Amino acid sequence: MPVALNMRLTGNEEQEVTLTGTLRPFVADEMASVRSSLEQAARTTRGTLCVNLKRLKYMNNVAFLELNRFVRWVAHTRPGLRVKFVISSVIPWAVRKFQVIAELYPFVTIEVYDKAFYPIQQVIEDDDFMNVLRTQQKIIWEHEREKLAWHGLRPGLRIADICCGLGDFAILLQSDFRPEYLIGVDHSKPFLRYAWQLVSDFGLENIEYQYGDAAALLLPDNSFDFVSCRLSLQVFHEPDHIVNELYRICRPGGRIYLTNEMMSGVTGYPNEEVIRHGYIRFLELCRRVGMDLDIGLKTRTILHEVGLEDIKICLLGITNMNTAPHDFARVVESWLRTAKQMAATANAEPELYEDVSAGLTAHIEAITRDNGFAMWPIFAGSGRKPFRIS
Amino acid sequence: MSIVKTITPAPPMEAEFASSRYRMIMAARFTVGGFAREWGHCHLLANYLARYVSANEGDPERHATLLSTFINELLEVIFRNHAVEGQIELIFRRRGRHVILQITLPVTEQNRVFYRMAVQIVNQPDLKSWYRARLEDPADGEDTMLGLLELAAVYACSLTISEPPGQDRLSLFLELPEVDDMGEV
Numbered sequence: 001m002p003v004a005l006n007m008r009l010t011g012n013e014e015q016e017v018t019l020t021g022t023l024r025p026f027v028a029d030e031m032a033s034v035r036s037s038l039e040q041a042a043r044t045t046r047g048t049l050c051v052n053l054k055r056l057k058y059m060n061n062v063a064f065l066e067l068n069r070f071v072r073w074v075a076h077t078r079p080g081l082r083v084k085f086v087i088s089s090v091i092p093w094a095v096r097k098f099q100v101i102a103e104l105y106p107f108v109t110i111e112v113y114d115k116a117f118y119p120i121q122q123v124i125e126d127d128d129f130m131n132v133l134r135t136q137q138k139i140i141w142e143h144e145r146e147k148l149a150w151h152g153l154r155p156g157l158r159i160a161d162i163c164c165g166l167g168d169f170a171i172l173l174q175s176d177f178r179p180e181y182l183i184g185v186d187h188s189k190p191f192l193r194y195a196w197q198l199v200s201d202f203g204l205e206n207i208e209y210q211y212g213d214a215a216a217l218l219l220p221d222n223s224f225d226f227v228s229c230r231l232s233l234q235v236f237h238e239p240d241h242i243v244n245e246l247y248r249i250c251r252p253g254g255r256i257y258l259t260n261e262m263m264s265g266v267t268g269y270p271n272e273e274v275i276r277h278g279y280i281r282f283l284e285l286c287r288r289v290g291m292d293l294d295i296g297l298k299t300r301t302i303l304h305e306v307g308l309e310d311i312k313i314c315l316l317g318i319t320n321m322n323t324a325p326h327d328f329a330r331v332v333e334s335w336l337r338t339a340k341q342m343a344a345t346a347n348a349e350p351e352l353y354e355d356v357s358a359g360l361t362a363h364i365e366a367i368t369r370d371n372g373f374a375m376w377p378i379f380a381g382s383g384r385k386p387f388r389i390s
Numbered sequence: 391m392s393i394v395k396t397i398t399p400a401p402p403m404e405a406e407f408a409s410s411r412y413r414m415i416m417a418a419r420f421t422v423g424g425f426a427r428e429w430g431h432c433h434l435l436a437n438y439l440a441r442y443v444s445a446n447e448g449d450p451e452r453h454a455t456l457l458s459t460f461i462n463e464l465l466e467v468i469f470r471n472h473a474v475e476g477q478i479e480l481i482f483r484r485r486g487r488h489v490i491l492q493i494t495l496p497v498t499e500q501n502r503v504f505y506r507m508a509v510q511i512v513n514q515p516d517l518k519s520w521y522r523a524r525l526e527d528p529a530d531g532e533d534t535m536l537g538l539l540e541l542a543a544v545y546a547c548s549l550t551i552s553e554p555p556g557q558d559r560l561s562l563f564l565e566l567p568e569v570d571d572m573g574e575v
């Protein structure tokens with residue numbers, strides 16, 4: 001029964017017991033160690049005992065009934081204690097199963113931890129924004145494709161694209177870098193549906209998509225040659241968790257590849273002051289909803305700190321001279337719309353959005369104007385997972 | 391355990407399955423002895439079969455995780471209740487977005503009584519309250535039955551039985567709920 005058990009004391013008020021993997025015992029007795037950890041934790045907690053099942057992929061009824069017995073034990077032995085089952089929307093059987101227990105016992109609650117952890121998710125799942133993501137992809141790809149071989153990508157690899165969005169990367173790779181197998185993981189079902197439709201239309205059998213949380217992937221350790229995470233670290237409060245997961249699933253000798261924006265470097269002429277100020281304020285707004293759109297600057301540090309070697313970084317310098325100005329302008333227009341929604345979400349003071357609006361509008365003018373010049377810098381970085389941890 | 395045969399053109403036991411509303415997905419046959427040698431077979435087989443059946447879904451892994459949960463529960467019941475010799479036959483069919491699993495196994499008289507009772511319990515009215523009551527006040531020796539009960543009460547699976555006269559075999563039909571391409575019930 002390959003279940004991993006973990007206990008964490010987060011103060012007397014709260015204890016956490018984590019179960020991961022597979023819990024399909026033949027008889028309840030096989031759960032003895034799980035049961036005693038739970039009881040021990042329950043005895044030493046005053047407030048809430050969290051039972052973390054985020055990554056418990058399989059559980060049979062024998063195990064479930066034993067958890068039910070434990071809950072009943074709590075009712076008798078530790079009245080007043082609260083029990084919280086932390087589950088993930090990624091595990092397809094979990095919510096319904098535990099809902100029953102939560103309805104039965106008033107001291108039990110369930111928390112679907114990933115229900116609303118990405119504040120602007122709804123904004124970006126909007127149809128209009130999906131079109132913009134595609135335009136953004138198209139622009140970036142022209143610059144990115146030339147750099148991928150340098151970052152170690154070649155045909156025939158097993159690739160994981162984490163936070164794959166609409167899945168375009170998988171399709172774009174087919175001509176120059178046809179992977180043996182590619183799995184794209186994202187936490188948006190509309191995006192994944194779109195991605196899958198695309199793959200079916202193209203009849204590609206080497207691509208698969210998976211609903212998942214980048215910070216708690218269900219993919220096995222050391223199993224991919226190339227792990228990408230493009231323009232996504234910036235949307236997380238704690239990008240370290242994601243990077244650790246990328247590292248875990250990458251095989252030793254394989255490479256992790258990131259693209260990161262640097263909004264403080266977005267600029268243009270004329271009206272450079274207004275543009276710069278606009279983006280600084282945009283960054284401020286993004287931080288308020290938990291995103292760091294200046295993360296590009298930290299790319300090297302991030303790759304280094306997770307323990308990679310042979311780190312490489314290059315700039316994808318998109319300008320209105322090396323890319324279609326019309327497409328570029330549409331992308332910035334979309335940022336402006338997103339900013340408006342973010343300002344509403346963050347309940348920001350009106351001046352903040354006004355500054356952003358002035359800056360981005362000036363940027364659009366610089367992009368589309370005959371003699372104007374405008375740029376959008378993105379850093380592409382990669383590193384190799386060592387064979388031995390030094 | 392060896393899977394003797396993985397693809398058959400489905401000799402439908404029930405006339406209904408011959409109708410074009412049902413599409414054959416796969417069939418497998420193995421000996422009871424091989425299957426029942428190790429508890430881990432339930433898990434492995436459930437995962438393998440679920441993955442096979444989910445191959446063309448939008449999120450095949452998540453779809454398979456859900457199906458495996460259902461299939462495993464039924465296999466575990468079979469593991470505990472079967473005659474010592476003979477073959478187990480599994481047939482997966484699809485009707486719209488429903489997957490129907492037919493499992494035919496050799497039984498003793500005692501097993502037969504168990505399965506009849508299970509099907510009866512699972513098909514009683516007010517299943518949900520009954521299931522909750524069992525959780526609140528569990529009786530000894532009921533655990534196996536509760537597994538099947540949960541499939542029906544919580545996930546809206548349906549379970550029926552077919553007993554060909556004069557044979558020491560019976561078939562169970564587990565109709566899984568409508569599951570979308572992302573593995574959502």
Ligand SMILES: C[S@@+](CC[C@H](N)C(=O)[O-])C[C@H]1O[C@@H](n2cnc3c(N)ncnc32)[C@H](O)[C@@H]1O
Nearest residue numbers: 118163164165186187188212213214230231232
């Ligand atoms: C800015 S988009 C980038 C998408 C794609 N890589 C691209 O370059 O177009 C960020 C993506 O991260 C996804 N995402 C957000 N939170 C996530 C999580 N916890 N796990 C997986 N994906 C997540 C979003 O659904 C979205 O598709």
